[in-house]
Amino acid sequence: MAELTYRGAIAAGIAQEMERDPAVVMLGEDIGAAGGVFKLTEGLLDQFGPERIRDTPISEQAIVGAAMGAAMTGLRPIAELMFSDFFAVSWDMVANQIAKTRYMTDGQVTLPLVLRTANGAGLRFGAQHSQSIENWAMAIPGLKVVAPANPADMKGLMAAAIRDDDPVIVCEHKALFAEKGDVPEGEHVVPLGQAAVLREGSDVTLVALAAMVPRALAAAERLATDHGVDAEVIDLRSLIPLDAQAILRSVAKTSRLFTIEENPRVGGWGAEIVSLVADEGFYSLDAPLVRITTPHIPLPSAAALEDLAIPSVDRIVETVTRRLDEAR
Amino acid sequence: MATVAAAPASLDRETGLALYRIMQECRLLETRAQELFFEGLVRGTTHLGVGQEAVAAGFGVAMRPDDYTLCTYRGHNHNIARGVPLAPILAELFGRATGLLGGKGGSMHLTSVEHGVLGSYAIVGAHLPIALGAAWSAQYRKSGQVAVCFFGDGTTNIGAFHEALNMAAVWKAPVVFVCENNQYMEYTPIGAVTAVPRPAADRASAYGLDPIVVDGNDVEAVHAVAVDALARARAGDGPSLIEAVTYRHGGHSRADPGKYRPDDEVAAWKARDPIPAYRARLEAAGVPAAELDAIDEAARAKVAGAEQEARAAPEPGADVLETQVWADGSSRWRN
Numbered sequence: 001m002a003e004l005t006y007r008g009a010i011a012a013g014i015a016q017e018m019e020r021d022p023a024v025v026m027l028g029e030d031i032g033a034a035g036g037v038f039k040l041t042e043g044l045l046d047q048f049g050p051e052r053i054r055d056t057p058i059s060e061q062a063i064v065g066a067a068m069g070a071a072m073t074g075l076r077p078i079a080e081l082m083f084s085d086f087f088a089v090s091w092d093m094v095a096n097q098i099a100k101t102r103y104m105t106d107g108q109v110t111l112p113l114v115l116r117t118a119n120g121a122g123l124r125f126g127a128q129h130s131q132s133i134e135n136w137a138m139a140i141p142g143l144k145v146v147a148p149a150n151p152a153d154m155k156g157l158m159a160a161a162i163r164d165d166d167p168v169i170v171c172e173h174k175a176l177f178a179e180k181g182d183v184p185e186g187e188h189v190v191p192l193g194q195a196a197v198l199r200e201g202s203d204v205t206l207v208a209l210a211a212m213v214p215r216a217l218a219a220a221e222r223l224a225t226d227h228g229v230d231a232e233v234i235d236l237r238s239l240i241p242l243d244a245q246a247i248l249r250s251v252a253k254t255s256r257l258f259t260i261e262e263n264p265r266v267g268g269w270g271a272e273i274v275s276l277v278a279d280e281g282f283y284s285l286d287a288p289l290v291r292i293t294t295p296h297i298p299l300p301s302a303a304a305l306e307d308l309a310i311p312s313v314d315r316i317v318e319t320v321t322r323r324l325d326e327a328r
Numbered sequence: 329m330a331t332v333a334a335a336p337a338s339l340d341r342e343t344g345l346a347l348y349r350i351m352q353e354c355r356l357l358e359t360r361a362q363e364l365f366f367e368g369l370v371r372g373t374t375h376l377g378v379g380q381e382a383v384a385a386g387f388g389v390a391m392r393p394d395d396y397t398l399c400t401y402r403g404h405n406h407n408i409a410r411g412v413p414l415a416p417i418l419a420e421l422f423g424r425a426t427g428l429l430g431g432k433g434g435s436m437h438l439t440s441v442e443h444g445v446l447g448s449y450a451i452v453g454a455h456l457p458i459a460l461g462a463a464w465s466a467q468y469r470k471s472g473q474v475a476v477c478f479f480g481d482g483t484t485n486i487g488a489f490h491e492a493l494n495m496a497a498v499w500k501a502p503v504v505f506v507c508e509n510n511q512y513m514e515y516t517p518i519g520a521v522t523a524v525p526r527p528a529a530d531r532a533s534a535y536g537l538d539p540i541v542v543d544g545n546d547v548e549a550v551h552a553v554a555v556d557a558l559a560r561a562r563a564g565d566g567p568s569l570i571e572a573v574t575y576r577h578g579g580h581s582r583a584d585p586g587k588y589r590p591d592d593e594v595a596a597w598k599a600r601d602p603i604p605a606y607r608a609r610l611e612a613a614g615v616p617a618a619e620l621d622a623i624d625e626a627a628r629a630k631v632a633g634a635e636q637e638a639r640a641a642p643e644p645g646a647d648v649l650e651t652q653v654w655a656d657g658s659s660r661w662r663n
Contacts, residue, residue, distance in 0.1 A: 025468060051468060057498070062457040062491035069461020072446055073396070074469060077461070092488075096451050097458065105439040105447065106430035107652035141661075142653055165655035193663065242662040276662075 001182040009151035009183055010040045010116070010172055013158030014078065016187060018048050021076060024162055027054040027063055028080030037082055038118055038177060060086050064093035064115065068101075071113040076162060084119040084133040084171060098167045099142030112165045116158070119147065120211055120262055121310050122175030126301035130174075132262040132294075134209065135269050137169045138239045145239040146192060147171040149213035151181040153237055156190030164192060173210040193241030197250070201232035204320060205250040207273060208260040209236045212311060216260050219316035227321050239269050247273060248281045255286035256327075258320055260311050265296040287327040292319050339548055344610055346389050347547045348620065351381040351603050352627040354405040357414055360631050361404070361421055365582060369639070370421045374435045377405035379545075379577035382602035383508050384409040386550025387476055390558055396446050396462045396475040398455040401436035402508075403448030406478055412440040414634035424641035431644040432652070446475075453483045456492035456505065463496065463503035463567070474561040475503045476554075482513030484527040490534075493569065497535040500566035504557045507569070508544060510576040515588055528571035537569050544572030545602040548609075575600075 004012060018024045026044070028036075032055040035042035045053045056063050060081060067079035081087060087094060094115065101109045121130040137145045144166055148154040154172070161168035198213065199220050208216035213235045220231035232250050236243065251257050257277055259270030270291040277289060292311045300306055339347075358376045365374055377384065380402075388409025391397070399406035407417060412428065420427030421435050428438055436450040446462060449455035459477035466473035483489050484507060496503050507528035511518055524530035529539035542553045550572060557568035575597035579586035586594070607620055653659035 054464075054499075057491075057494060059457075059491035059495055061453075061488045062460065062495045065454065065457020065488065065492065066461035066464055066495065069398075069446075069458040069463070069475070070465040070468075071461075072441075072458070073462045073465040073473075075465045092451050092454055093457065097449070097454050101447065102655070103653050104429060104433040104437045105441075106432050106648075107657065108429075108439055108441045109447070110655050112655070141659070240661050244662040 002185055003180055004151045004155070004183045005177065006151045006154050006179045006181070007038065007040055007177040009154035010158060011042060011044060012183070013155040014041070014044060014162070015047060016155070017159050017162040018044070018052065023074060023076045024078065025052045025054065025070065025075055026078040026080065027056050027066060029056055029058055029063070029082050031055060031080050036080070038174070040172065041080070060090035061093055064090040065097070067113045067115070068093060068098050068111060071111045072109055076112045078114040078116060078162065081115060081117040083129050084117040085128050085131050087117065087133055087136065094137070094143070095140045099140045103142060110165055111167050114161045114168050114170055116170040116172060118174050119171035120173040120175055121299055121306055122211065124301050124303050124306055127298035130299045130306070134171055134239055135263050135267055138269060138272070139267070142167065143240065144168040144192060145171070146237060147173065147210040147239070148237060149176065149210050149235050151179065152183045152188070153190055155183050156188045157192065157237065159189040160192050163189070168192070171210060175211045190237070192238050193243055195237055195243035195246035196235045197232065197246065198235050199231065199233040201230040201254065203230040203254055204256040204258060204324070205232045205234060205247070205254045206258050206260055206316070207234045207236060207247060207270070209239070209269065210262065212260040212262055215311065215313050215316060218313045219320070222313065222317050223320060227317070229320065229324065231320070244276055247277060251277055251281045252284045255284055257289050259291045260316055261291060261293040262310055263294060265291070265293045268293055287323065290319065290323050292316055339551065341615070343389060343551070344613070345615070345623065347385045347551060348606055348610060349623050349627065350385040350388060350409050351547060351606065352624055353414070353630060354381040354384060354408050355603055356627050356631045357408060357417070357634070358404060360635060361418070362578070364421070364635070370435070371423050372434050373582050374421065375402040375581045376578050377402050379597065379601065380508055380510060380574045381405055382547035382550050382606070383478065383506065383544045383572045383574060386547045387506065387554045390551050390554035391444070391476060392473070394444060394471070394473050395558070396444055396459070396473060397478070398446050398459045398462070398475065399448050399478040400455070400480060401448055401450040402480065403438055404435070407438045407440060407443070407445050407448070410440070410443045410445050412438070412443045412445060414630055415637040418634050418638035419641050422638050422641070423643065424638060425644040426638070426641040430648055453479070453486035453488035455479070456483070456488050459503050460492045460496045460501055463501035464499060466502055467499070472562055473502070474558050476506060477503060478506045478508060480513065481507060481509040481511065481518040481527045483507070484531060485522060493531070493535040493537070493567070496567040497537060500564065502561035503567045504554070504561055505567060505569045507571045509571050509573050512576060512580070512589070514580045515584070526571055528569055532569045535569070537567065540568060540570045542570060542572050544574030545600050545605065547602055547606050
């Protein structure tokens, strides 16, 4: 094992795949000479050269469109969108072109590409640089969506995303960049579509993603020590493909489900999970299915307000205990 | 001031006949597609390229078999010009299982990767960045391929046009951007909504490119600028932006009669129809009329045969509805 930051794991995953396959190329704003505005791609230009690490103008449609054209013709491009909010600028390319072309051409076109992006809140950047956009992407058939929560998964899921023959959106959470963790030495690949049970428990299931995973784990510890509640914590890791069985298995054991979502309330990924469990896990349930989310608001910039908006460890503990009390 | 490419003195006979044949096949298929639309056999929508055949033929003949074509929803001509068979095109318009896209794409998305057609794109401007990406890939792979991207005059006012032109110029990408200026963005004269008289050529200098205007109804002139631009791209000299001035004989789509256009304007352009004009030129150059008649007859037979084949084809079944979302052929998103 080697200790890496989440930030370092991004570059490590990309470098691992670029060394392995000359068809892997990357493009984006400030990714080369500058090493990325979040220093996520530092060192890659020196290692792989300007033909494979291409700096672009501020042109999100061209960046994402060029990735698609390159993917159609034999390359495995990685496009960086500096902030996930900028998906809105290139949404035609993502939602209309990349997601649909394989289906529309009845399989003539294969698009092995990765769109990687700095996602999520915590840096006080306000409503246009802090969003969690996983649920935008998962609503469009034809896009795979992953959102790693720790350095090992970051490297391994990045590698899997690059090797995948379909378009994959990799959400890199800004609040996790400095987090450290052990990453296996040598080649490391984590398959898409496998959730991880990070804490076994028997009373409630907490399902989380990305930056909500460490909060769910911290909440689980407090629930155990302060309230005698034994929580199981599932890190989804990937929304599409979705490891539905992992959730259903857990709910079969605990009978209670809480989703912990950074996204605004309406149409968040947790709604899909809850609907799936209501449909397929109903007879294991002992209590209402509860979604803990950001309110349905644009994100505010002030630290005090942003902290109120995003589900916190306190809010998770409070919600779980209150809803358990109600059920008693 | 835009430079206007001159028509070359002459082409070899075989190339000339290929240009004529392709234009005639395009015209006959499109004309028949329109009739079949009114008959209710062609569903959804169609955007016909009648009047604009010289652009597709001029480029199609000049391109290498492994070059890439990316075109718009007005893209039937460009598929035909790359050799895509007519029966699967018509079957796709009919929504049949044997359609080029198995009935999943329709008229606006004709694609045949094996013929170099990387797609017909129905969101205006989307395919310019995609063409740039295909060109970037060719450049990186050192394959010598060129991407040719056809679009309408209306596209020159959307952001993707400008993003793609700039990035292609900076990267010296082997891509040829071809604006088919048919004078109308859908229902509105392009001049009424554009700040410059030449919607494409007058923007070229913003990207360090030469302004190139060609008579899009003169198939040999189009062929000549195509040969030139393809050679420049292949030599590593970067992209070109070509404005081919032409005219849409019909309306924008489906049953649009195009009544917003002055009668004398339509008449003047129809008098400059690229197909009879080229036939006259070939005859003047010594090609016997009978030989051209035979090409016409063969094209008619080809369209009729394709129609017969498409009419007989079955509709797609439920077994294909949920296939080919993913590369493994499935649409599975969960376990």
